[in-house]
Amino acid sequence: xxxxxxxxxxxxxxxxxxxxxxxxxxxxxxxxxxxxxxxxxxxxxxxxxxxxxxxxxxxxxxxxxxxxxxxxxxxxxxxxxxxxxxxxxxxxxxxxxxxxxxxxxxxxxxxxxxxxxxxxxxxxxxxxxxxxxxxxxxxxxxxxxxxxxxxxxxxxxxxxxxxxxxxxxxxxxxxxxxxxxxxxxxxxxxxxxxxxxxxxxxxxxxxxxxxxxxxxxxxxxxxxxxxxxxxxxxxxxxxxxxxxxxxxxxxxxxxxxxxxxxxxxxxxxxxxxxxxxxxxxxxxxxxxxxxxxxxxxxxxxxxxxxxxxxxxxxxxxxxxxxxxxxxxxxxxxxxxxxxxxxxxxxxxxxxxxxxxxxxxxxxxxxxxxxxxxxxxxxxxxxxxxxxxxxxxx
Amino acid sequence: xxxxxxxxxxxxxxxxxxxxxxxxxxxxxxxxxxxxxxxxxxxxxxxxxxxxxxxxxxxxxxxxxxxxxxxxxxxxxxxxxxxxxxxxxxxxxxxxxxxxxxxxxxxxxxxxxxxxxxxxxxxxxxxxxxxxxxxxxxxxxxxxxxxxxxxxxxxxxxxxxxxxxxxxxxxxxxxxxxxxxxxxxxxxxxxxxxxxxxxxxxxxxxxxxxxxxxxxxxxxxxxxxxxxxxxxxxxxxxxxxxxxxxxxxxxxxxxxxxxxxxxxxxxxxxxxxxxxxxxxxxxxxxxxxxxxxxxxxxxxxxxxxxxxxxxxxxxxxxxxxxxxxxxxxxxxxxxxxxxxxxxxxxxxxxxxxxxxxxxxxxxxxxxxxxxxxxxxxxxxxxxxxxxxxxxxx
Numbered sequence: 001x002x003x004x005x006x007x008x009x010x011x012x013x014x015x016x017x018x019x020x021x022x023x024x025x026x027x028x029x030x031x032x033x034x035x036x037x038x039x040x041x042x043x044x045x046x047x048x049x050x051x052x053x054x055x056x057x058x059x060x061x062x063x064x065x066x067x068x069x070x071x072x073x074x075x076x077x078x079x080x081x082x083x084x085x086x087x088x089x090x091x092x093x094x095x096x097x098x099x100x101x102x103x104x105x106x107x108x109x110x111x112x113x114x115x116x117x118x119x120x121x122x123x124x125x126x127x128x129x130x131x132x133x134x135x136x137x138x139x140x141x142x143x144x145x146x147x148x149x150x151x152x153x154x155x156x157x158x159x160x161x162x163x164x165x166x167x168x169x170x171x172x173x174x175x176x177x178x179x180x181x182x183x184x185x186x187x188x189x190x191x192x193x194x195x196x197x198x199x200x201x202x203x204x205x206x207x208x209x210x211x212x213x214x215x216x217x218x219x220x221x222x223x224x225x226x227x228x229x230x231x232x233x234x235x236x237x238x239x240x241x242x243x244x245x246x247x248x249x250x251x252x253x254x255x256x257x258x259x260x261x262x263x264x265x266x267x268x269x270x271x272x273x274x275x276x277x278x279x280x281x282x283x284x285x286x287x288x289x290x291x292x293x294x295x296x297x298x299x300x301x302x303x304x305x306x307x308x309x310x311x312x313x314x315x316x317x318x319x320x321x322x323x324x325x326x327x328x329x330x331x332x333x334x335x336x337x338x339x340x341x342x343x344x345x346x347x348x349x350x351x352x353x354x355x356x357x358x359x360x361x362x363x364x365x366x367x368x369x370x371x372x373x374x375x376x377x378x379x380x381x382x383x384x385x386x387x388x389x390x391x392x393x
Numbered sequence: 394x395x396x397x398x399x400x401x402x403x404x405x406x407x408x409x410x411x412x413x414x415x416x417x418x419x420x421x422x423x424x425x426x427x428x429x430x431x432x433x434x435x436x437x438x439x440x441x442x443x444x445x446x447x448x449x450x451x452x453x454x455x456x457x458x459x460x461x462x463x464x465x466x467x468x469x470x471x472x473x474x475x476x477x478x479x480x481x482x483x484x485x486x487x488x489x490x491x492x493x494x495x496x497x498x499x500x501x502x503x504x505x506x507x508x509x510x511x512x513x514x515x516x517x518x519x520x521x522x523x524x525x526x527x528x529x530x531x532x533x534x535x536x537x538x539x540x541x542x543x544x545x546x547x548x549x550x551x552x553x554x555x556x557x558x559x560x561x562x563x564x565x566x567x568x569x570x571x572x573x574x575x576x577x578x579x580x581x582x583x584x585x586x587x588x589x590x591x592x593x594x595x596x597x598x599x600x601x602x603x604x605x606x607x608x609x610x611x612x613x614x615x616x617x618x619x620x621x622x623x624x625x626x627x628x629x630x631x632x633x634x635x636x637x638x639x640x641x642x643x644x645x646x647x648x649x650x651x652x653x654x655x656x657x658x659x660x661x662x663x664x665x666x667x668x669x670x671x672x673x674x675x676x677x678x679x680x681x682x683x684x685x686x687x688x689x690x691x692x693x694x695x696x697x698x699x700x701x702x703x704x705x706x707x708x709x710x711x712x713x714x715x716x717x718x719x720x721x722x723x724x725x726x727x728x729x730x731x732x733x734x735x736x737x738x739x740x741x742x743x744x745x746x747x748x749x750x751x752x753x754x755x756x757x758x759x760x761x762x763x764x765x766x767x768x769x770x771x772x773x774x775x776x777x778x779x780x781x782x783x784x785x786x
Contacts, residue, residue, distance in 0.1 A: 027505050028505035028506075028718055028720075030597050030598050030716065030717070030718075031428050031505055031506060031716045031718060031719075031720070032426075032427075032428055032505040032506070032508060032509060033425075033426070035424050035425055042600075043598065043600060043601070044597065044598035044601065046718065047730070064730075065706075066613075066707065067616075069612040069616035070601060070616035070617060072616075073616055073617055084706070084730070085728055085729040085730040086729050086730070105512075107511065107512035107513045107516070108513045109513045109514075109516055109517045110513075111513075112420050112421040112424055112425040112511070112513075113421075113424060113425070114513075115425060115511040115512065115513035115514065116425060116511065117511065117512045118500065118505070118508040118509065118510065118511060118512065119498075119500035119508065119510045119511065119512045119514075119515040120500045120501045120502045120503075120504075120505075120507075120508035120533075121502075121508065121512075122512040122515075123500070123502055124502045140513075204423050204437065205423050205436065205437035207435075207436060208436070208437065208463060219462040220459075223460075223462035223463035223465075223466055224463060224466055313458075313477070314459065323423065323424045324423075325421055325423075325424060325439065326424075327421075327424070335478055336478040336479050337440070337457075337477070337478040337479070
C-alpha cells in the first residue's frame with residue numbers, strides 16, 4: 001500500500017533531518033483537507049485526528065472513536081489511540097511518552113502542499129502545548145513534506161506512468177475529432193467525455209481541465225473554454241491531465257488546422273514547436289539530483305530566448321503526483337512570485353517534474369509539456385514527446 | 394448562479410454583524426482548499442487569491458494573472474485586480490481604499506467549515522498587515538461563514554431535494570438486491586455502482602460511503618465494509634448519501650432478513666424502528682428558528698431514553714449542504730466533543746439538518762436518518778421517512 005511506503009519514507013526523512021516527531025492534525029477532512037492526509041493515511045477522519053510519525057519509527061494515530069475502526073482497517077498505524085470526547089486528553093499522554101525535543105507541524109508560508117494545518121487548529125494546538133508546558137520546539141514540517149511528496153516510490157511512478165499513458169491515448173483520439181469549425185467548448189467536452197470513458201477524472205478543477213486555446217485570440221491561463229472556433233491556419237494548444245488511481249498527469253500537445261494547399265503546419269508554428277522540443281530535450285538531459293530549479297529552468301529558457309523568442313512568463317516546471325501541482329521544488333527563475341526556497345532547493349532522485357515552455361505565435365499559442373523523472377543518473381522522460389504536430393482539416 | 398446568490402447573502406450578513414469586510418484567502422485551491430471558495434467563487438485558483446466582500450456591497454477578487462480570465466468568466470466579481478508577481482502589492486491599494494475597521498478572515502477553533510485559512514497564509518497576512526501598519530482589527534469570520542453556509546437559498550434547497558430523491562430511489566433499488574448471504578462489501582458495491590449509474594458521486598469519502606452495518610457483529614462508525622454476510626434475522630443499517638450538482642444528501646435506512654416463518658421483522662427491531670421514527674417526528678415538529686441545537690437534540694434523545702433505550706453516543710444531527718457535514722450549528726448535547734458555540738447557537742430559517750438517532754439491537758444496529766428544513770414556521774422534512782422496514786429473504 002502506498003501509504004505504508006510513504007510512512008516508511010517519512011521515518012527515514014525524520015532521521016535525515018533529525019526531527020523527533022512529525023504530527024499531521026486535521027478534522028472533518030473530507031471538507032477541510034490537509035493534502036498530506038491522503039498521502040500517509042488514505043482515509044478521511046470526521047473528528048480531530050493527530051497522525052504522529054517519529055524518527056524512531058513509531059506511527060501513532062490519535063482518532064475519534066467513530067474513526068477508530070476505519071483507521072484499524074487501514075493496517076498502517078502501529079498504534080491507534082481513540083478518544084470519545086477530547087482530542088487533547090488523548091494526545092497528552094502520547095506526547096508525554098514521546099517527549100520530542102522538536103515536533104513538526106504542517107505549516108509553510110511558501111508551499112500550499114506543506115501548509116495543510118488550518119490556523120484555527122494551530123491556535124488550538126498552540127494553547128494545548130502552552131497549557132501542558134510542553135518543553136519541545138514547534139517547527140514547520142515543510143522540509144519533511146517536500147521530501148516525502150517529492151521522492152516518488154516505484155509504485156507511485158508506475159501510477160503516474162499509467163496516467164500519462166491514458167492521457168497520450170486521449171490526445172491521439174482527439175486528433176480524429178478536432179477539425180476546422182470545432183469550438184473550444186467542443187474540444188473541452190471531447191476531453192471530458194474521453195476521460196469519463198477511460199474511467200478517470202481530470203487532474204485539476206474539472207471546469208478548467210483541459211485548458212483549450214484555439215488560435216491567436218484565445219487567452220492563455222487557467223480559464224474555461226469559450227465559443228472561439230478553429231479556423232484554417234490556427235494552432236490549438238491543449239493542456240490536459242488525468243488522475244487515475246489517485247495519481248496525475250499533466251501534458252500539453254498542439255493541433256494545427258491546415259490551410260488550403262498546406263500539407264504541414266506553417267513554418268512559424270513548426271519552428272516554435274521544434275524550439276520547444278529542443279528546450280525540453282536539453283532540460284531533461286541536464287536535470288539530475290543536486291541541481292537547483294533555477295538552473296534547470298535556465299537551460300530551457302536560455303535556449304528559447306537564444307533563438308530570438310521572448311521567454312514565457314511562468315515556471316518551466318512543477319512537480320506532479322497526487323496533485324497536478326504537487327508542491328515542493330519548482331523549476332523557475334528567481335522571481336518574486338516563486339519563494340526562494342522553492343526554486344533554490346536541490347532537485348532530488350524520484351522527483352517528477354513537468355517541462356512546459358511555450359511560445360506565442362501569430363496562429364495561436366504553441367506549448368509543449370512533457371514529464372520527466374529524476375533518477376540517480378539523470379532525467380528520464382516519462383511521457384513520449386509529441387512526435388509530430390497533429391494536423392487536422 | 395448559486396455563487397452570486399451567496400455573495401449577495403454575504404453582504405447582508407456583513408451588515409447584520411456590522412463587519413466592514415470579509416476576506417477569503419487561498420492558493421493552489423485544488424490542492425489546499427478553503428471550503429468557502431466553492432460556495433462564493435465556484436472555481437479554483439492557482440496563485441494566491443483574496444476574495445473580498447464588504448458590507449457596502451463590493452465584491453473584489455485579487456488574483457494572479459493566470460487566474461484572471463477564469464475569474465472574469467464567472468461574472469460574479471464586481472472588481473478583479475490581477476497581479477503578476479506579488480499578491481501583497483496588489484492587495485495593499487485595495488485595502489487602503491476600503492480601510493475597514495474590522496476585517497474577517499476564515500479561521501475558527503470550533504468549526505472546520507469556517508477554518509479554511511491555512512496557518513502559513515495567516516502568518517503571511519499577519520506580517521503584511523503589520524508591515525503596512527494596518528489600523529483595523531482582524532476578526533474570525535466564523536459568524537459569517539455559519540450564517541452563509543447555513544441559510545440555504547431556494548436554489549440550494551432544490552438541489553438538496555434532488556440529491557435526496559436520487560438517494561431514496563437507490564435505497565428502493567437496493568431492496569431488490571440485498572438478500573440472505575449478501576456481504577457488507579457486496580452491498581457497498583451495489584450502492585457505489587447505483588450512484589455511478591445515476592450520474593452522481595458519494596456524499597463523503599468514497600471508501601466509507603455508504604456505511605454498511607450487517608448484523609450484530611458489525612462495528613458502527615466511519616469505516617469500510619467487511620466480509621460479514623447477511624443472515625436470517627439480521628438487520629442491516631445503511632448510511633448513504635450522494636452529491637448531485639454539488640449538493641449532498643445523507644440518509645439512513647434499514648433492511649431486515651426474514652427468518653423462516655417470519656412475515657415481518659422481529660419485534661425488537663420493529664420497536665426500535667418505531668421509536669426512532671417517533672423521535673424524528675418529534676424533533677422535526679419541535680425545530681424552529683431560535684431554538685438551540687441542545688434543545689432539539691434533547692427532544693429526540695429524551696424520547697428514546699424514556700422508552701428504556703440507551704442514548705446514542707453522537708449528535709442527533711448536523712447540517713448538510715455542499716458537504717454532507719456542512720459545519721455550523723449542531724444538534725447535540727453539551728458534550729466536550731462539541732464546541733459550546735456550535736450547540737448553543739440558534740437554529741435559523743433555511744438550515745438543513747439531519748435527524749439521526751439510533752438503537753443497537755441483538756439483530757444489529759437500527760438507525761434512521763432523515764433530513765429536515767427549518768422554515769420560518771417550523772420544520773419540514775425534505776426526505777420521506779422510511780415507510781416500512783425493507784424486508785428481504
